[in-house]
Amino acid sequence: MTVTVATLGFPRIGPRRELKFALEKYWAGKTSRDDLMTAAAGLRTAAWARQHALGADWLPSNDFSLYDHVLDTSVMLGAVPARYGAADGQADLGTYFAMARGTTAADDGCGHAHASQTACEMTKWFDTNYHYMVPELVAEQKLALNAPKIVDEYREARAQGFETRPVLLGPVTWLTLAKGRDVDPFDFLDEVLGLYGVVLGHLAAAGAEWVQIDEPILVLDLDDRQRKALTRAYAKLSRIGVKLMLATYFGGLGDNLGFATALPVAGLHVDLVRAPEQLDAVLARAPKSLLLSLGVIDGRNVWRADLAALLDRLEPIAASRDIVLAPSCSLLHVPVDLALETKLDAEVAQWLSFAVQKVGELAVLKSALNHGRESVADALAASTFAATARAVSTRIHDPEVARRIAAVTPDMAERRSGHATRIAVQAAMLDLPDYPTTTIGSFPQTPEVRHARAEYLRGTMNVAEYNRFLREETERAIRWQEEVGLDMLVHGEFERNDMVQYLGEQLSGFAFTVSGWVQSYGSRCVRPPILYGDVARPRAMTVDWWRYAQGLTDRPVKGMLTGPVTILNWSFVRDDQSREASCRQIALAIRDEVMDLEAAGAQAIQIDEAALREGLPLRRSEWQRYLDWSVACFRLSAAGVGDATQIHTHMCYSEFNDILPSIGAMDTDVISIETARSQMELLEGFARYRYPSAIGPGVYDIHAPRVPSSEEMVALMRLARQHLRPEQLWVNPDCGLKTRKWDEVKPAIEAMVAAARVLRTDVPVPA
Incomplete structure (x- = not known):
């Protein structure tokens, strides 16, 4: 039996927040659209190369976003509120950022006139601190496919020698997150599924064998409408010609387990960090024909895994069926690379694992399961030492x-x-x-505040000078508040x-x-x-x-x-x-x-x-x-x-x-x-x-x-x-x-x- 490694998504921002700075320069008018797209392409390439070098077999594409993956999905489907003036839902970059941030002037910076508009609503992504842009649907709205991003990024990776598994937010999760204005979002189910089918067809034509479809709502309490929509969706989408890896995360399937394992998909990802207790039930219900992706490394927290303990759980499974090892969810929710932390306390640092290190941990597990523990003996010994040291540290309990x-x-x-x-x-x-x-x-x-803080932390501004600066800023703020x-x-x-x-x-x-x-x-x-x-x-x-x-x-x-x-x-x-x-x-x-x-x-x-x-x-x-x-x-x-x-x-x-x-x-x-x-x-x-x-x-x-x-x-x-x-x-x-x-x-x-x-x-x- 074979064990492989997948990542469900990688941090978009770059190791040193390169995306943040590229976006803010573009919004400030200091760089062009081409400059922004070049920076984004560089971040995607670096992410694919790094994950591949670390030992990941399944690389994600379309996990990158200039702002938000839910907004990307809305734009892909042409679900663009009429107030943004996008003809037939075909949103350009100016419209995309108008939906994300609102507009303040008649010119959006891309040569198109827009009235001043508020941004789309924003709220938290499930139980995380990540914010997504809430999709909006209104009665009589016509959706229209605007899908080059996901296909283009798959082709972009392939041209560089990286075979990827494109990531799509699932249609039923998207409809669940959407807000209807005088309409039930699920009234759009057939139209949405038709557009998803076209997207999957384009990916198949481009050469994609697998597509990851994220349906995190499968860990929620589902009503009959959602269950029927999921049944309908995957009966249709599974016939398109690509294999579907249905990804669930942020919790256990619970009473949705039998339902999920019966859907006609080729693979199923389950979160075994938030819900480790579901493993035996998943194994009992999942047919051998269903490729299981086991989320065994925490995609939402920074603690280093006890790899030997994980192997004790995984070895019997790997002996009986092919499995994919993965983080519990996208690595969007953790920092990029622990190696950048040059000032972190050494004792605490040895207990930690960021996105790069988590992919490395998965690679160690893969090697141990495919070739025996002795093939990665040093890595396993280091993991065990760190777990033991953390458990007995006197710094933890007061x-x-x-x-x-x-x-x-x-x-x-x-x-x-x-x-x-x-x-x-x-x-x-x-x-x-x-x-x-x-x-x-x-x-x-302000830049002046951030500069003063940086100078103080570097030691080029002493504490008296720094406090004087802060007092002056505080007094200015108080006086202005009184004045206004x-x-x-x-x-x-x-x-x-x-x-x-x-x-x-x-x-x-x-x-x-x-x-x-x-x-x-x-x-x-x-x-x-x-x-x-x-x-x-x-x-x-x-x-x-x-x-x-x-x-x-x-x-x-x-x-x-x-x-x-x-x-x-x-x-x-x-x-x-x-x-x-x-x-x-x-x-x-x-x-x-x-x-x-x-x-x-x-x-x-x-x-x-x-x-x-x-x-x-x-x-x-x-x-x-x-x-x-x-x-x-x-x-x-x-x-x-x-x-x-x-x-x-x-x-x-x-x-x-x-x-x-x-x-x-x-x-x-x-x-x-x-x-x-x-x-x-x-x-x-x-x-x-x-x-x-x-x-x-x-x-x-x-x-x-x-x-x-x-x-x-x-x-x-x-x-x-x-x-x-x-x-x-x-x-x-x-x-x-x-x-x-x-x-x-x-x-x-x-x-x-x-x-x-x-x-x-x-x-x-x-x-």
Whole structure:
């Protein structure tokens, strides 16, 4: 029997974020379309060559994207909203980026006139921190094939000597993710399947033998409509003339296992990292004619695998059938190469594996299974040594943290008074106007800010010079906020590299990378911290900067923190204890900081939980347990303050309606959420739930360069007022402003403040 190695997808951004810089230069008008396409082609070639050299037998193509693979699929199908002006759904590059980022001017940079348009909606890809562009479908819409990308990239690889397995997002997953405007997306099933059939035919004609079709919805709770659509889809697509590898990931097949193994496909990929318990059932149900791809290396976390333990599981299987070894999912979700980490602590580094190293681990497993363990004895010995060293390291467990966790009592998660009492006390203390205005926390990290930070880290700027620079930036931000008329201010976070990393660097139990970037959306990349041990807060982290900022103004300045669930979900988390246990440790550390901020005089403290919804398990049967402990951790972090201290939280780019009781149970005083792209749709759920606290529905989409008008913001807030009482409403952007430029931020915030003034004199029209 033969064992081969496949990768389901490789990081797109490049080892040093080459894609990010190529995109941003193109958007700034500094390079041409040809320059961008040349850079993209270079990244694809390098990725294929590297995976091949590492020992991968099945290389992916069409896993590369200039922005987002779901957006690519929408464009492939001609599902381009009419507002972008693309004739017959044939989107050029300007239209593609307009869908991703919106437009700000009449000229899109490609010689085509466009009115100013908002971007498509954006939300989280399953339970990851990757954001995808939500497909839009409307009644009477005509789809039209626009498929050269997937065929061209297959041919591009083949011309360079790389035989690839093209990757397609599955048609039923795409329809499930799509949002219908007065139409059910599944009404388009036959039309979509027809276009997929044409694409597969083009690939077959180009020489492709296999195509990977990703249907991650197979790990969800499926309804009859989805099951029927999957049956119909693969009955049709399996007859086209290419072999289909049906890829599932992010969880186990569970009650969909029999259904999935009965679909007429040539191969099936299963995730044995998230759901190792499904292996025996998969083997029992999968016919020998079905090529199994086993996702045995973690595609979403950075821990090195125990290869000897994996071989113990795999050797009996490899003796009885051909198998493919693969990461659990696309390697999009992990950094590119551990070898770039020259400053990472050596002890921690030996426990880690990034995308390059993960393909290498798969190659070791392949060699051991095909040629015996002795063929890779040194690699196996190194893997075993690393696993043993991590298990016995004294750096992982802190007895003092264990003592504090054991001392936590239920009353520590309870505010002193109920919501109504707190509202009255806070209103008297803060004396804010109707429709109070604020921002989410960060202001633009300009080239000057990034340069100063780099100079400080290089040692060419001393600590006194760096702090003086930061104080000047902070004072400028405070003065501008006073001038523009914001009601509740922020200090701007110029000292912070990232909302998680900045705090994590001051907590025990975290390690940080220099080049460990992963894509969040488009050109936006993040470096998730590595949570390897017990968490504690040795000293105050944010109090001094808050105190400095508050000393500059009489208006309230929010203390700004990241919540425990978000720190957890946006980190690479240790896998030797439960996520709940790690989150409780973080919650205690954040609680310490909250109490210190209150003691210093902070009247409002924002504890962002942008990722609470993101961490929700994919199966509904597992939701309540996660929600119970995650809400309890947030409350543990926040509930120690007095009634007069206003607790804010922020959440963005998530579907909240299913978890509104849990959001209510967080017992915050003010929540800010993203609603600019979704036209306040989320507020319908908050209204049905009768959410008691104040809400700031975002009226300024900060993930696009477009500057909205005051009139647009007033219109959005009037929509909000149809769902919520005016006294509940705050006016704010939908997220932090770190990634924007001041020449975008200033007019947008000025328009936002003007909108609030209009609303204060606006008489609501009865519904």
